[in-house]
Amino acid sequence: MLKSVVIAVFLISTASAMTYYNIGYSGAGKDYIKKVRNERKSVRAGSGYYVPFMSGSKSFRRGK
Amino acid sequence: MSTGKNDKMNASECPSCGGNLTRSSKSIYDEDEEEDIEVPLALCVQCGAEYDQHTGEFYSIFADDYTYDVDSSIFSLGLKGELNGTEYEIIGHIRYQEEDEYEKSTWDEWVAVSSEGTFCYFVEEEGSVFSYTDYIPESIDLESNPEKIEFEGKYIDREEGYGGRLVYAEGELPWQPEIGEYSLCFDFKKDGVHYSIEQSEDEVSITKGERVTYGELIRIFNIEEYKDAYESTVNKRKNFRNRGRVYKLGLLVSILLSFYSCFSSKPVNGIMNQRKVFAVNSPMIEDNKVMYRSQVLYGPFDVTDTGSLHAIKVRVDESIQRLTREWQSFRLMLIGKDRFENRAGEKMTDPAYLSTLFKTIDSLEEPLESYTVEGDFWDEDGYDSDGYWHESDLSAESDFVIDSDGKYYFYLELYSQKPRNHEAVVISMSKVMGYRYFIVIAVIFLILWAINSVRSRFYNELPFEMFRE
Numbered sequence: 001m002l003k004s005v006v007i008a009v010f011l012i013s014t015a016s017a018m019t020y021y022n023i024g025y026s027g028a029g030k031d032y033i034k035k036v037r038n039e040r041k042s043v044r045a046g047s048g049y050y051v052p053f054m055s056g057s058k059s060f061r062r063g064k
Numbered sequence: 065m066s067t068g069k070n071d072k073m074n075a076s077e078c079p080s081c082g083g084n085l086t087r088s089s090k091s092i093y094d095e096d097e098e099e100d101i102e103v104p105l106a107l108c109v110q111c112g113a114e115y116d117q118h119t120g121e122f123y124s125i126f127a128d129d130y131t132y133d134v135d136s137s138i139f140s141l142g143l144k145g146e147l148n149g150t151e152y153e154i155i156g157h158i159r160y161q162e163e164d165e166y167e168k169s170t171w172d173e174w175v176a177v178s179s180e181g182t183f184c185y186f187v188e189e190e191g192s193v194f195s196y197t198d199y200i201p202e203s204i205d206l207e208s209n210p211e212k213i214e215f216e217g218k219y220i221d222r223e224e225g226y227g228g229r230l231v232y233a234e235g236e237l238p239w240q241p242e243i244g245e246y247s248l249c250f251d252f253k254k255d256g257v258h259y260s261i262e263q264s265e266d267e268v269s270i271t272k273g274e275r276v277t278y279g280e281l282i283r284i285f286n287i288e289e290y291k292d293a294y295e296s297t298v299n300k301r302k303n304f305r306n307r308g309r310v311y312k313l314g315l316l317v318s319i320l321l322s323f324y325s326c327f328s329s330k331p332v333n334g335i336m337n338q339r340k341v342f343a344v345n346s347p348m349i350e351d352n353k354v355m356y357r358s359q360v361l362y363g364p365f366d367v368t369d370t371g372s373l374h375a376i377k378v379r380v381d382e383s384i385q386r387l388t389r390e391w392q393s394f395r396l397m398l399i400g401k402d403r404f405e406n407r408a409g410e411k412m413t414d415p416a417y418l419s420t421l422f423k424t425i426d427s428l429e430e431p432l433e434s435y436t437v438e439g440d441f442w443d444e445d446g447y448d449s450d451g452y453w454h455e456s457d458l459s460a461e462s463d464f465v466i467d468s469d470g471k472y473y474f475y476l477e478l479y480s481q482k483p484r485n486h487e488a489v490v491i492s493m494s495k496v497m498g499y500r501y502f503i504v505i506a507v508i509f510l511i512l513w514a515i516n517s518v519r520s521r522f523y524n525e526l527p528f529e530m531f532r533e
Contacts, residue, residue: 004307004512008314011508015318015501019325022373022465022498028398028435029467036431 076106076124083110085125090114103166104129117163117229120244127231127243130161130168134232136528137188138281138290139174141235145285147195152176152184156235160228160247171228175237183238185271186281187260191531193281196260196273206261206268215261218254225250277533278526293525298533301520308516315509318502325499332374332493334365335474342419345483355479358486359422363473364401367493370469375496378476378489379459380441385488387458391442392480394460394489397425397433401471407432422475433475437462441489463496 018024026032076085088107091100106115106125115121134157143154156175161168171189178184185196205214212219225248233241250261262269279298282290342359367374378396380387404412407428411417425432439460446453474491478484524530 001303001306001310004310004516007512008310008509011505012314012317012321015505016321018501019498022371024500025373025498026435026462026464027467028374028464029400031467032433032435032464033431036433037429040429040431 076121078108078111078113079121080113081108081111083108085109085115085121087125088114101166117166118227120229120242120246123161123229123231123244127161130170130231131159134159134172137172137174138193138278138287138526138528139172139186139188139285143285143287145281147176147184147284150178150180150182150184152178154186154235156237157233158230158237158241159232161231163227163229163246170231175235185273186276187273191529193276193278194258194273195276196258196271199259199270199272201270204261204270206263213250213261215252215259216254218252220250220252224252278530279533290526293527294530297523297525297530300523300525301532304516304520304523308513308520311509311513311516315506315513318506318509322499322502322506325497325502328497329375329494330369332365332367332495335491335493336362337365338363340415340418341486342415342422344486345480348479353481355481356483358476358478358480358484359419360476360478360486361418361422361473362476362491364471365473366470367466367472368469369495370466372466372495373463373498374466375461375463375494376435376437377459377461377492377494378437378439379492381488381490382458385485387441387443387456387484387488389443389445390481391440392478392484392489393440394438394479395477396437396491397475397477398435399433399473399475400468401473403432403434404473422477425475434466434472435464463498 077083078085085106086109087104089102089104091102093099094101103116104122104126105117106119106122107113108115117123117126139154139157141154141157145152154174154176157172158175159170159172161170171187174186174188176184176186183198187194187196201216203214203216208214209219210222212221214220228247228249230241230243230245230247233243246264248263250263252259258273258275260269260271260273262271276284278290278294281287282294340361342361344358345356346358347354348357376396376398378394380392408414408417408421421432437460441456441458441460443454443456443458445455476486476489476491478486478489521532
């Protein structure tokens with residue numbers, strides 16, 4: 001029974017800690033900017049990456 | 065008394081013509097299953113007469129199908145022990161099969177006799193044992209009422225009775241058993257006491273009984289060979305039960321935490337109070353089709369809870385404009401006021417500059433936005449084999465952790481196949497608490513609880529079935 005108490009406390013503590021520290025969620029701000037900056041550096045001009053929102057193509061619209 | 069095993073089960077002859085009976089089957093419609101099922105029956109090879117499970121002839125052929133585990137019992141012939149101050153010896157054993165069942169559904173009756181000649185019947189079924197002794201009721205009426213029987217003032221529906229067919233007999237019994245013989249049984253409780261009425265062709269037997277645990281039986285009959293296994297089984301079941309309780313408590317705690325997290329939100333106010341509109345249903349050509357773009361900047365608004373989880377919700381407000389049989393795509397960008405001002409400088413109030421800036425926002429080497437949410441709203445309907453259907457998705461949500469407080473803008477870009485009112489797209493943002501990990505551990509606790517609950521009931525080191533003690 002002690003083992004089950006330890007397991008239960010461990011699970012609840014882990015879930016509480018992950019919730020408190022927002023682990024696993026997307027970050028807005030520095031994290032996002034760093035990621036997008038790196039993505040843009042890796043895409044050559046004229047590759048089509050920038051085209052979508054200029055022309056309104058299907059770049060972000062998954063469409064139905 | 066009769067002795068020996070199944071000693072009168074050789075009547076596998078057709079009562080009509082004397083021909084041999086053989087195993088056969090036929091297909092019947094089962095109303096419960098709502099389909100045809102194959103049921104066994106005894107068939108006369110000579111005259112073709114069929115005997116189903118409601119006949120004694122059936123069991124002369126099929127009795128062995130119900131006795132393969134007949135030795136799996138705590139009891140055995142010759143066991144001696146003292147029950148309620150009287151010494152008994154197990155002298156006989158019979159097994160009944162429930163007549164209405166095609167599958168095996170049996171119970172065993174072990175007959176014990178005392179030195180004074182009184183009988184005790186131990187009824188063993190599905191891991192439980194009841195000891196019954198003969199009982200003479202103050203009043204009983206089995207005949208007057210076609211729907212009920214009366215037993216000491218208690219009325220029992222005849223429909224509660226069930227038929228049993230004898231499929232096995234061994235040892236010495238107070239009557240001559242015959243395989244396939246029929247008994248109509250009523251089991252009921254009155255004033256907390258168990259009673260059983262068995263009505264056969266020749267007699268009515270009334271007994272009164274109580275549940276006996278396997279631990280008591282091991283003690284009564286001093287069955288050494290099962291003592292260790294019994295104690296180990298009981299201890300481990302108790303252990304599993306206690307573990308199950310801990311996991312059940314964990315499940316409740318995690319559900320409560322999930323609910324608490326779900327309902328702990330604080331809205332960010334003033335998001336849509338100020339707006340700058342750069343384009344409204346501006347036509348664009350895509351794949352030779354016209355679509356419409358709108359661009360709106362909302363804000364600034366204050367975000368104060370740095371490091372907290374926030375949720376953005378974007379939805380179509382159908383009270384402003386319905387979205388029917390069409391789609392609309394959106395892109396929402398969260399933009400920090402400081403970054404925006406650093407980029408635009410004095411042109412913050414220049415609509416032409418801002419419009420161009422947002423048109424080219426994806427090509428900026430240094431991203432302007434701090435977060436982006438993209439999605440589609442759509443509405444479809446039609447007809448298929450089940451008739452009319454209608455599906456739609458009119459909202460989208462995204463969670464993120466914001467790393468610095470201050471003033472922010474939302475830049476909203478809309479594309480639609482028909483001109484639409486951009487005010488029908490509503491943005492809201494709240495500080496929220498995550499609950500996904502509490503849901504995950506709730507599922508883990510549920511699985512652990514289920515496993516331990518099952519093991520607390522069915523863990524068994526004994527060579528026979530034992531229900532909860």
